[in-house]
Ligand code: UDP
């Protein structure tokens with residue numbers, strides 16, 4: 001019987017498990033000096049990290065932006081919401097998942113500090129549920145993104161909007177969206193560092209922006 005050729009690669013785990021990496025113990029020695037070793041991810045629970053709902057931030061092509069947080073982790077609809085923006089033609093510029101600090105949540109909603117629901121809103125988004133924050137870029141993304149998100153109170157949200165599809169309560173209306181260039185600029189600065197925003201052109205980008 002002919003022996004099979006030696007495999008050029010293996011899907012087997014290395015002799016020394018990578019498990020220790022999760023606990024911050026370097027596996028470099030076990031893998032060899034040139035091996036890439038994943039570092040444990042550390043997310044600061046302070047400013048420049050994301051909050052306890054989902055976050056999406058949107059730029060338009062003139063660098064105006066829109067910020068969205070979604071109650072999608074608990075609802076398990078993050079992918080659906082991301083798909084809506086991708087399918088519309090918007091470009092994902094940044095994404096991360098973090099549990100926000102009180103300070104960050106308060107600053108994010110500081111304009112609502114005098115409203116009766118403010119303490120409950122801050123408590124809710126800092127309750128420990130992970131939040132996904134994203135930055136999107138594209139034509140008219142602030143105004144169009146707000147339309148895609150829908151009215152604040154789901155009772156008034158268009159049925160096809162995100163809130164009109166997934167929410168019935170104003171306090172659990174799934175997603176946050178920056179409402180102006182100024183607020184988006186502030187919010188992106190709160191949640192992201194400049195280095196976290198990527199720069200590339202999707203292949204369909206010129207076609208999507210074309211007009212007659
Ligand atoms: N909110 C609430 N009760 C209210 C009004 C607002 O809990 O009576 C929450 C809701 O989650 C909303 C957020 O506060 O999305 C921010 O309110 P804003 O008026 O900025 O609405 P948005 O810009 O999110 O549509």
Ligand code: MG
Pocket residue numbers: 177179
């Ligand atoms: Mg708002």
